Structures are given as structure tokens and as C-alpha cells.
Amino acid sequence: MNGENSLSNTINIHGGTVNASIGNGNTLTTNTQSEYNQKLDILIKKIIESSIHDKQEIVNQITVAKTSEHKESIMKILGGLLTRGAETVGLAAGIGSILAL
DSSP, X not given: OTTOOOOOOOOOOOSSOOOOOOSSSSBOOSTTHHHHHHHHHXXXXXXXXXXXXXXXXXXXXXXXXXXXXBHHHHHHHHHHHHTTGGGGGGGHHHHHHHHTO
């Protein structure tokens, strides 16, 4: 191998839905990336349509974290939304579906 370091990962997936991750735990590179992004986009639209007083700031934070693929930041933002009670009760199902990925 001429002194070069080589790393090869192979994942064989047969049927069903599988979450396969590669990275340091803070980034998301999976076969569910598309579903994850779609759910985030839907949640962002719901936040914009909501009556949350700081919705634009929240949308900006989620968008920046989504663009940089920093899943940990998104999870912290969504977790914070869940603690806001009645103000975000209409978003709980969407948040839960993203946290489950």
C-alpha cells in the first residue's frame, strides 16, 4: 500500500428502513438524510405559521444548524422547544418525529 493509510467501510443493507451513520456523532450522514431534511423543512414551515414570539430566531438557528449538518445543535434547539409547553404544543409531533431519527 506504499505507506499510505487506507480505510474502507462497507455496509450491506437488505430490506426495511435502516439508519447507518458515519462520522463523529455530531454530523448526520445517513440514508435517512432526505427524510430528516424533509421533516425539518415541514417543521420550519409550521414554526413560521405559529404564534411563537421568537419564531424567526428559532427558524434561523435551525436553518444554520441544518446547513452545517450539525445534528447535535438541532436536537438542542428542538429539545428547548419542547420545554416551552403550550406555546409549542402544536409542534410536538413534528419535533418528536425528528428526534426519533
